[in-house]
Amino acid sequence: MKAARFARFGGPEVLEIVDLPDPRPGPGQVRIAVRAAGVNPSDWKKRKGLMDAELPQTMGYEAAGVVDELGEGVTDVAVGDRVFGFSTDGSAQAELAVLGYYAPIPPSLDFPGAAALPAAIETATRALDQLGVRSGDTLLISGASGSVGSAAVQFAVVRGARVIGTASPANHDYLRSLGAEPVAYGEGLVERVRAIAPDGVDTALDVAGTGVLPELIELAGGPEHVVTIADFGGAREHGVRFSSGDAGRAVHVIAEIGELIEAGRFSLPVARTFPLAEIAEAHRVSENGHLPGKLVLVVGETR
Incomplete structure (x- = not known):
């Protein structure tokens, strides 16, 4: 699969799209074909070496997409379902991602709208x-x-x-x-x-x-x-x-947010989307800040 990664710390120019082995879901996890992945300030802080010392690093902790493989014991979703949630290994900005916490995408949301939610x-x-x-x-x-x-x-x-x-x-x-x-x-x-x-x-x-x-x-x-x-x-x-x-994380909100969204009591606008190949530009915009809403990388179809 193709995934965003950096092998040295620095500016947006250190980001690259590389081929990595396809991940496999463990017990209780699902793998999705990623359609969209959120961009967060932690991404550029990691890229600049302000958070983690290890190299190389993949990025992304939130994604939305279509389930394409189930881990052992998963019975609450099926292959083909639209879900969003948290990547277990920080590799959501890729063509495939394993989600450890996930929920169905609220009916009124497209994939970018769902990918914007988990971290926020x-x-x-x-x-x-x-x-x-x-x-x-x-x-x-x-x-x-x-x-x-x-x-x-x-x-x-x-x-x-x-x-x-x-x-x-x-x-x-x-x-x-x-x-x-x-x-x-x-x-x-x-x-x-x-x-x-x-x-x-x-x-x-x-x-x-x-x-x-x-x-x-x-x-x-x-x-x-x-x-x-x-x-x-x-x-x-x-x-x-x-x-x-x-x-301890408040991951329970992933399963609860759909009701608020469908009732019109919660919304999180997507400020701007970028193709995965333009991740460096997404980092530049994120680092400049001041946009209301979320930046999202689009990997596939948005609906």
């Missing part, structure tokens, strides 16, 4: 669970217009929370459409939030990693009420919890 919805759900967000709370999300941020906004609204979200002014209407109250990020954030929430907020989630943890701590009344998914160094410095999957 798992990360958002895990962070909200760690913050204990519940009905009646006021939650501040720093970086609310990206894929994880917009997922967190919608899940928090479903839980009955009031959501204040930071974003550039160009994305404020988008945040309002999700049910959040937008504020601009940057200097003066504390004053802008207190203008609409005089007593501060109950909890705060840092998605952007832009050095705002001191402000979030002030607004939320202490570091114990703040979680970051993007600022590991700042978390250690300020005593804030850094959310990672090491303490």
Whole structure:
């Protein structure tokens, strides 16, 4: 099969499409013919050597496609079914991928729309669970217009929370459409939030990693009420919890999201798609940031 890989750290130019052996599913797993695979900031961070030291590396932890082989004991899907989920070995940006956690693609979604979901919805759900967000709370999300941020906004609204979200002014209407109250990020954030929430907020989630943890701590009344998914160094410095999957992932949301989508209570737009062969350009766009929604690599037919 053809797959994206890099054999040295560096810029997007180190990415290549190579031939690798076809993967085989283990017990409880399925193999899919990949139709689309999500692109995440962790991809370019890995490529630059900021996360894992090993070489060479394949990439991609989320994909959507058609089941073409079942692992031992799998009875909940059949060959030919449309599914999406998490790659077990970080090799989803390829023609074939093995999924360890999977669910049927919601009927209203195409393959790119489904491939955009897993990482964003798992990360958002895990962070909200760690913050204990519940009905009646006021939650501040720093970086609310990206894929994880917009997922967190919608899940928090479903839980009955009031959501204040930071974003550039160009994305404020988008945040309002999700049910959040937008504020601009940057200097003066504390004053802008207190203008609409005089007593501060109950909890705060840092998605952007832009050095705002001191402000979030002030607004939320202490570091114990703040979680970051993007600022590991700042978390250690300020005593804030850094959310990672090491303490357990919220993979249950994969099977639950379809009901919210079909009820019109959740959506995650695909900002842009790229053929697998143009993965270097996808990395360039991802690293520049600022797009609402998700970047997706398209490997085959999109429906």
